[in-house]
Structures are given as C-alpha cells and as structure tokens.
Amino acid sequence: MVKLHREIFLFAVGGVGGLVIDTGIVQMLVGLAGWNPYVARVPSFLIAATFTWWWSRHYTFADRRSDRSAHAEWLHWMGLMSVGAAVNYGVYALLLMNFPVLHRWPAIGAAAGSVVAAFVNFAAARSTLFKNPKASA
Numbered sequence: 001m002v003k004l005h006r007e008i009f010l011f012a013v014g015g016v017g018g019l020v021i022d023t024g025i026v027q028m029l030v031g032l033a034g035w036n037p038y039v040a041r042v043p044s045f046l047i048a049a050t051f052t053w054w055w056s057r058h059y060t061f062a063d064r065r066s067d068r069s070a071h072a073e074w075l076h077w078m079g080l081m082s083v084g085a086a087v088n089y090g091v092y093a094l095l096l097m098n099f100p101v102l103h104r105w106p107a108i109g110a111a112a113g114s115v116v117a118a119f120v121n122f123a124a125a126r127s128t129l130f131k132n133p134k135a136s137a
Helices: 002-031 037-060 070-098 106-129
Strands: none
Touching (some): 037 070, 070 106
C-alpha cells in the first residue's frame, strides 16, 4: 500500500509539472505569438504529455516496466492521455452546461475535469502500460 501511495503522489507531482508546462506553452503561444487558442493546445498538450510520460517512466513507475521500446511506450502513453483529456473536457463541459454560474468561473470546471482525468490517467497508466514489476537485480 505504501508503494501505491508513493506512485499516486509522484503521479500528482508529474501532473502538476505537466499542467505548468501545458498552461505556460498555451499562454505563450496565444499571448506572445498570436496563435489561435484551440490550435495552441495541440503543441502544448503534446509537450506536456511527453513530459508526464518521461516523469512517469523515470519516477512514478520506476519500479515497473512496459515491455515496449521507448517510442512505442510514448505512443501508448499519448493514446492513454488522450482518453484522459477527453474525460477532462467532458467533465468540464458537463459542469458548465449544468451550472451556468461556472461560465463566469470556468477554472472551477477545468480543475474538476483535471482531477477526474488524473484518476483515469493514473489507473490506465498503471494497469495498462506500466503493469509489470521490474525484475529484481
């Protein structure tokens, strides 16, 4: 159980890092480079998800293996995180549709979506990609 708690904590740390990268890049592309905010989310998501893959591979799930090459592992990670992104947006949209006050406070909906998606992403990464313990040396 201690190992699971450690993994959850490290996944959260990596997720916060990914969030900082994602929001920083999207804000920079929109604010400084004049990109369309919808288009700017594509590279910001790809870079942030790449960071969270690297973090999870080296820290969160350091005691587990995926049995894939790094490139195949990254592609699988991106697919899993895309599912989480869809869950995130779905929760966000559902909350905004049902609670009109959140139109003035969309960050609350975004935060709720992020929390739900984090659980989905962690469960998917742990049970699907990094499901095998590393052999002891």
